[in-house]
Amino acid sequence: MKDRNYTKYVLVAFFLLMTGLISLFALTTTTPIGVTVEPIYELGGDFTAVGTDGEFSLSELHGSAVVMYFGFLSCTEACPDSIAVYQAARKKLTPEEREQVKFVFISVDPERDTPEKLKQFESFFNGHLIVVTDTVDNIETLTKQYGVYFDLVDLEGSALQYTVDHSSRFYMVDTEGNLVTAMSHSTTPNELAAKIRQLLTPTE
Template sequence: MLKQIIGVVLAVVLGVGGAWFVAGFLSPDETLSQAPLPLPKGGDFTLQAAQGAVSLSDFQGKVVVLYFGYTACPDICPTSMATLKAALAQLTPAELSQTQGLFVSVDPERDTLEHIQRYVGYFHPSLIGVSGSQAELLEITRRYNAFYRKVEVPGSAMAYTIDHSAILYVIDKDGQVREQVQHAVPPAELAAAIRRHL
């Protein structure tokens, strides 16, 4: 019994000591949790919108804010789109004219092109919603280091949900990914990221 107690005490002491040791040698900027995500390769793509084919290169000369999500998403996508809406509201008319929001639905099984456009239009009239085949979406999301997967929900009216990453990609006027912004940042941070590349 005494050996067990001593073993527990030693484990606690070593654990605290190890944490102190690591904290002492790593500054906050060097911790893995706070390290910036590496920028993805990204690149041009063409998907379908309600008004026809849309390519990223169509917006050459504008800063594009790109997001991968789906319209039935219960929380993350509405939060992301609300952040984008509020960020766009902080831009001047001249800045807004040089900015394009692009929502890519990763749920083509359920999201019609017309429904996607109605969804994004609720947040801002300038936003464009697009989607494509699963093969197209997988190829594009891989290039952007984005993630999504279908999750069956037996007994649910929705039948399935989609787990997905929640990054707003800020793409410069030449089509290069320049920043990755978390979906729930203060809108002023996203507006500042857009302005940096106008």
């Protein structure tokens, strides 16, 4: 009987360990299951894209913590939900902390998300959200640089013609421009605010 109980406890412990490892994998990688993933430390870096006022480079934001999100303006669920999470997280920061954090929304749908549409979208956020995109080729390069998955999916019979399947994650960049981690779209405002504070806290 003792041997059976011991075996049962070992199996339960193994199951819990595997569940934890799978969860850790899901939270620290940046592409869906079934797609080749790269370790977070091999991703990120400076880039240049097209902002609403001309050329934009991530290096312009050195000294600030940066939350990046890859999406598209026609997105009806993941993108607006994620922006709402960021806005709620931002409200949890002090005024001084808010001054030190930037949100960069990168459209992976440059064919539809024209500079005019990006500028109108950006205007809704009173200057605390930066919206950029680029050519199709440059967007493909940038998404590979950050390990972002996206795919255009035809919508037969729809006026939209297509939608975009994409990674829905917050890409957290520290004050020196380094990609630190990617957080799931299921992240709570409290969790996101806590991570932003970590990015703003100098390491010893």
